[in-house]
Amino acid sequence: MKKYLLDSNILIQAHRMHYPFDVFPSFWSKLINLSENNFILSIDKVKKEICEISNPDNLSNWCMNDIHDTFFVDTSSCVDAYSQIAIWANxxxxxxxxxxxEFLQTxxxxxxxxxxxLKNNCKIVTYENSDPYIKRxxxxxxxxxxxxxxxxxPIQMMRELGDTF
Structure with a gap:
């Protein structure tokens, strides 16, 4: 089974809109469980987007203290795949x-x-929708x-995993 790779918008929107920590602690526990069982992960750049904010919040604290460090994988081995994507974009x-x-910001x-x-045969989990004619x-x-x-x-990911919370 492919691993699911979470975009930052999954965590940010869950925290801000859909599953706030104080109302849905089971959602956050479920993510920890799925991570510990090697079903989901994310990347170091997602952690950086979430945690390098001027005012730490519940989400940045969760990323720093609650989810295991192995959840945020190092992307330095993906430079060759990143180069292919940069060439395509340019x-x-x-x-x-x-x-x-904007897309290629460091x-x-x-x-x-x-x-x-691409390099690790994962399925990306995101709230972004295809918009093939957008230019901006x-x-x-x-x-x-x-x-x-x-x-x-994320809902389809849970269905594919046969998981609920």
């Missing part, structure tokens, strides 16, 4: 230069998430489709 005439620059998790999934932003589904990387939603 050569793609559909997107504005600002969209390309610490932006999106291209590294795709690179890790490179969304995760478009490079995933180009490179044959699977992606899904």
């Amino acid at each position: 050569a793609n005439t559909q997107y504005t230069q600002n969209a390309k620059n 610490d932006l998790a999106d291209p590294w998430l795709i690179a890790y999934a 932003k490179i969304k995760i589904p478009e490079p995933c489709t180009h490179f044959g990387v699977e992606f899904t939603t």
Whole structure:
């Protein structure tokens, strides 16, 4: 079974909108359990996006203290896959230069998430939807489709895992 690779928006939106820590502690416990059983993971760049904020919050504290360090994997071994994605993005005439620059920012998790999934045969879990005609932003589904990387939603991931909480 493929591992599921969580985009930062899964954790951020869960924390802010859908599953706040004080109301749905079982959601956060479920993520820890799925991580410990090697079903889900994320990348170092996602942790950086969440934890390098000026005012630590419940989510950054959870990432630093509650989920095991092995959840956030190192992406340094994915430079070759990242290079392929960068070449694709820069050569793609559909997107504005600002969209390309934003997508390829050094610490932006999106291209590294795709690179890790490509190199390690993971399925990305994101709230981003495909928008193949958009010019101002490179969304995760478009490079995933180009490179044959699977992606899904968190609810579909839970269904595929046969898990509930």
